[in-house]
Amino acid sequence: xxxxxxxxxxxRREALxxxxxxxxxxxxxxNVVESVVAVTAGSLASSTALIGFGLDSVIEVSSAAAVAWQxxxxxxxxxxxxxxxxxxxxxxxxxxLAAYVSVDAVRxxxxxxxxxxxxxxxxxxxxxxxxxxxxxxxxxxxxxxxGSASAVADSRQTLLCTYLSGVLLLGLLANATVGxxxxxxxxxLVIAAVALKEGRxxxxxxxxxxxxxxxxxxxxxxxxxxxxxxxxxxRGCVCCA
Numbered sequence: 726x727x728x729x730x731x732x733x734x735x736x737r738r739e740a741l742x743x744x745x746x747x748x749x750x751x752x753x754x755x756n757v758v759e760s761v762v763a764v765t766a767g768s769l770a771s772s773t774a775l776i777g778f779g780l781d782s783v784i785e786v787s788s789a790a791a792v793a794w795q796x797x798x799x800x801x802x803x804x805x806x807x808x809x810x811x812x813x814x815x816x817x818x819x820x821x822l823a824a825y826v827s828v829d830a831v832r833x834x835x836x837x838x839x840x841x842x843x844x845x846x847x848x849x850x851x852x853x854x855x856x857x858x859x860x861x862x863x864x865x866x867x868x869x870x871x872g873s874a875s876a877v878a879d880s881r882q883t884l885l886c887t888y889l890s891g892v893l894l895l896g897l898l899a900n901a902t903v904g905x906x907x908x909x910x911x912x913x914l915v916i917a918a919v920a921l922k923e924g925r926x927x928x929x930x931x932x933x934x935x936x937x938x939x940x941x942x943x944x945x946x947x948x949x950x951x952x953x954x955x956x957x958x959x960r961g962c963v964c965c966a
Contacts (some may be wrong), residue, residue, distance in 0.1 A: 733870060735801075741871040742796050742804070748864040749789045749796070752883055755856065756782040756789070762849050770843035772900075773833045774913040777826035778850070778893050781916065784818040785882050791815060792879045804873075811875040812927050815882065819924025826917040833910035840909035842901040850894035857887040878927045885923055889916050 733741065763779030766772070791814040795807040833840070861883035868876030896912030899905040 738801060738871060741867045744867045745864060745871070745873070745876050746793060746796050748860060748867070749793045749879070752789045752860055752864070752879075753786050753793070755860070756785045756886075759849065759853060760786065762845060766843050766845040766849065770841040770846065772840040772843055772846060772897070772909050773826070773829045774840070774893050774896050774909045774916065775843060775846045777822070777829065777913045777916050778846075778889055780825060781822055781886060781889060781920065784822050785886060787818050788815045788879050788882045792875050795873075795875055808873065808875050812878055815875065815878050816924045816928035819882075819920045819927060823917040823921040823924065826913050826920070830910040830913035830917065833913070834907065840900055840906050843897055844901075847894065847897045847901065850890045850897060853886060853890040854894060857883055857890065861887065881923060881926075885919060888919060892916060 760779045760782035763775055763782060765779075767775030767777075767779055791811040795804055795811045798804045798807065861880045864883065865877055865880035868874075868880055892912045892915045896908045899908035
């Protein structure tokens with residue numbers, strides 16, 4: 726029986742690649758502004774969580790830049806060859822963030838400093854909570870259809886920013902309204918834990934299952950039911966989640 730290609734056509738692949746490049750550019754632009762505001766406000770307020778959030782924005786820029794570098798290649802084969810290196814850059818960025826924020830948060834909990842209230846930080850966290858889900862969802866859809874693990878990993882980096890925005894907002898509000906200064910480093914430790922998990926997943930390449938979108942399949946070579954879900958993704962992958 727002849728193999729039937731289930732992947733997108735060359736024209737569709739190029740359209741998806743252009744969409745990913747635009748989304749990456751928008752993510753970089755937003756996160757540059759976000760990082761400057763967060764690190765500045767965090768330094769003024771001695772807020773470990775806010776500084777960690779700003780550094781996460783810096784890492785999002787490096788992550789998005791790695792994907793932009795991958796998709797700058799016009800040839801599909803070259804983009805695929807750059808995939809693993811882009812994933813490594815994303816993973817190492819996550820690990821660096823987790824290490825820095827953990828050390829700073831432990832120092833703060835040990836009494837090295839108390840965070841002050843930060844109205845700019847609260848506004849920034851609320852804005853990011855509103856903006857980031859849309860950027861993440863759009864890139865995730867394009868990355869899944871294209872079968873790009875690095876694009877999906879970068880979209881998860883953006884989605885992580887959404888979760889962190891919520892954690893940061895709760896911590897800043899708790900400190901501002903009831904004076905719980907310990908809520909700030911606690912929020913920072915949550916940020917570090919999530920970053921560590923995302924870094925591990927990116928290193929292992931668990932961001933997406935490219936097989937259904939990028940490979941040829943035939944009836945007698947279908948994925949066994951025990952190892953594939955309803956989308957055809959191998960167990961443990963989250964591209965269809």
